[in-house]
Amino acid sequence: MANRRCIQTLTHQLYKSKLYTNPSSLHHLRTLSQIPNLPLKPFQSHRYTLSNPDFNYPLTNFTTHRYYSSDRHNSSEEDDSEFDENEEEDDEMETSSAGKKEYSPEEKESEAAAIGYKVIGQLERSDRVFKDYEPVFAVIQSGSHQCKVSNGDCIYTEKLKFCEVNDKIIINKVLMLGSKTQTMIGRPVLPEAAVHAVVEEHALDAKVIIFKKKRRKNYRRTKGHRQELTKLRITDIQGIEKPEMPTPTKKVEKAAVAA
């Protein structure tokens, strides 16, 4: 009886939460019902069809008592909205592959973006974003790494989730701005400064082999590791007066052709 009650409360919880729209959990519950009954359980006549769950009536007569560790994960993951991301922009689509966290609501993504000091702009479509070099620099923070950037240079950061290739990014956390004549130091961040960048690639770094050995103790371990990186191209720095260029030379830039 206790087993049935547990499953009942578990399924109640699942249905009451948003997971009832999640097909994976429904499938999981369907598999629960498909498990053959134990000979000890007498109730076999009243079988609830999980394909059309009726939320008003209590679910009874679950004759299986299999507990899966993935149940608790599924029901509790929705509540924990903690992200360990330190990286700004980046990362591919919100593919919830291999049972990873699902950032289905876009609010969560924007929250993570705020944590990761980024705002996702729009994809580029024939925008003239790539300007000539301007003698202005900014000190940017992406996650735990800080960098001095200028217009037109490339930065490799840790993989930024929620960004795709060819995305426009705005980096909020700017610690210092400088030009030829002026320097602005933030305490610790400059409030109205923004740095625009474009995500160029998401790639894996070269493999590093982590080799551990303890001599004369018969202990040897080899592990390969490839770090996921994001390449950003800085396009614009805002928040400081830029000196006017004396003779602007027109460069023929490659047309931003996005299919």
Next chain:
Amino acid sequence: MSQRGVWQLQKLIVSYCNWGGSSRGVRAFMESELPSFKEANPQLEVVTELNRGQHPYLKGLYKNKNERVVSVMNMTPEEVQLCATRLRNSLGRKVVKLKTRHVTKHPSVQGTWTTSTQI
């Protein structure tokens, strides 16, 4: 990957076998996820090749004439899609350890510091 807005991956060749068991994942990927992948990347030319008796692989041809071959033997369709996405997201550059994480042509704005610089 796109450098200055230009996609670097030109062609993706999906080579599979219609008999072997190692191609099972690729065959499922071709039925389920390849059409959506093609639509999501219209600039990409995706070709499927039948290669009987061989293990399956994904071959990416980049604009810098670089070829990247990734074996997808015994992989699930989701893993194959991840591989294909990775190929699409990357430059064709050689996979070597990065010298610097910051590539710039103009390292100094206010002048490089020397011991005789006065603020």
